[in-house]
Amino acid sequence: MKQNVVINDKTILVTGSAGFIGANLVYHLLSIPHVTIIGIDNLNDYYAVSLKKYRLGILDKESEKHPDTKYHFIKGNIADSKIIFHIFDLYHPDIVVNLAAQAGVRYSITNPDVYIESNLLGFYNILEACRHSYDDGAKGVEHLVYASSSSVYGGNKKVPFSTEDQVDHPVSLYAATKKSNELMAYCYAKLYNIPSTGLRFFTVYGPVGRPDMAYFGFTDKLRAGKIIQIFNYGHCERDFTYVDDIVEGILRVIQGAPERKIGEDKLPIPPYAIYNIGGGHPVNLLDFVDVLQQELIRAKVLPQNYDFEAHKKLVPMQLGDVPVTYADTKALESDYGYCPKTTLREGLRKFAEWYKEYYM
Template identity: 50%
Template sequence: MKILVTGAAGFIGFYVSSRLLEQGHQVVGLDNLNDYYDVSLKEARLAQLTAQDNFEFSRTDLSDREAMAALFQNHQFDRVVHLAAQAGVRYSLDNPMAYVDSNLTGMVTILEGCRQTKVPHLVYASSSSVYGMNKKVPFSEADAVDHPISLYAATKKSNELMAHTYSHLYGIPTTGLRFFTVYGPWGRPDMAAFKFTKKILAGEPIDVYNYGKLSRDFTYIDDIVEGVLRVMEAIPSADAERDCDRPDRSTAPYALYNIGNHQPVELLTFIQTLEKALGVEANLNMMPMQPGDVYTTYADTDNLRDAVGFSPDTSLADGLQRFADWYRSFYQI
């Protein structure tokens, strides 16, 4: 198949593109290579992709309507995997317009491209952050998500609403994936595993928010990619008789799935596991809770397992050891 992967130079987009190429698909990778984090890391990922015959790169900004429309018209995509977004909760407090341009306008250009060229299935990245202030755990797709506490979370919920609207109006099959704290080799420098590792190895203290009284459903990158690839082939269908008494159900060809490890880990346990993987003890700088942060994330993955026969299960110890080994190798430490 010919598949568009947006955010192809990003963490998850790089891995998804790599796996699709391994399977023999033709991949058009889109990225604007912005400087939200170290561009050289994005370029290093991209270099591995552009070295392969079936990969074509498009340096395009999602908010460029004309360029996006031309991209869809010049290709007939069999699938679109939309992973590009302005990421980060804390960054959204200072740079809100970046989220409007990328996450809102960008989602509309993707949906319009899919509508105009009749793409058979759009799979797009949502986030566990949509659960916001929800207290009931584990978080289920059936739960209401009406209380986001960051602009980033609000844009991700908006993406789900936009996708549903296009599924309902135009019959475009769309599937949203709520990712839970993804980590692993080639990961994002603004995420805990990368940020902590850099400081621990440099002998610098790491900031521990809410004095360590936080937990996250850390999910290893290989599990995320496996979920994405399986969901690509699980195309939702319309059903006028479907009972729509829950947020995750619709008469439209629309689906939502959590992709998480279903095993929340306390932040201090995460740090201890990382210390063991690195063989270095961390210096902790205990900090209060930060605006926009949630206390816990915890994925109910029953719907994903029922739909595609898979749910993530990589242990934190294994995943962090692989990350630590990659980090030392990549940065020659």
């Protein structure tokens, strides 16, 4: 059973609000009347800060169109407990969506410190603030929704990936921190009765995305006439999920929190849930790149006679990567009516058109 959570007239804290998914979520929340949205992001330089500021500029313009909605952006790091507790003391958020995290599998191999700071310490601060939101009988946080990742499945060979599968063997520190988030959230749900839902995202793509993602990096290199490397000799499959479908799923999940119940031992049954959120249709990477280059030519990012075969190289699997990701989304469909609608070609067409506008 889910506890209905009404968004209207609520205050929603979105961490990582200048990030790819975070900014898109805030953009959609702005269209809901009588909502107060608090965004926080540290605007780090993992990738171009100019792209994050571009997203924030879009949000500023969009917020002007919705006078019934209040929007505040705070530059800050969720690893700074003083900032987080100040936000909770000042705004008393009803709903928290924690999307702030250091992303990237490969980056975690060479830069582990930032993952510990943001993904572990930062998430701990969010949990502690949620816990203390109930102090002195206050209503507190109604629902904590947080980002996990398909990376937690590691090298699991059984597909599609189910939340019932064991995920005890991560192949990157990034994956380990995301699995840790799930364990931490479960513990806080059990101890402090915090309704929490984790979402395991599967390869999110779209306009104004992250430049470190493969489709974005491929585009940069193809446009520059460089060779793109396709790992595992092309035998990789990814469950690509368009960002608008992800946001639609998040909005649905926000409005249905795990129900608080007391068990036979008179202690709370953890109001806790985990879901996969993906496209549900894995695509071979070679097929993905083929559609991408077609759409880049259509958008005139690449010339009509572009020799794609001369600009690709099949190479072995790289450290920390996995051959297949494939989401079993039946639970999300059953509980929330989630159904991704954007085809791969539609999504890549929108990305290519945005890329042309932004970079050329």
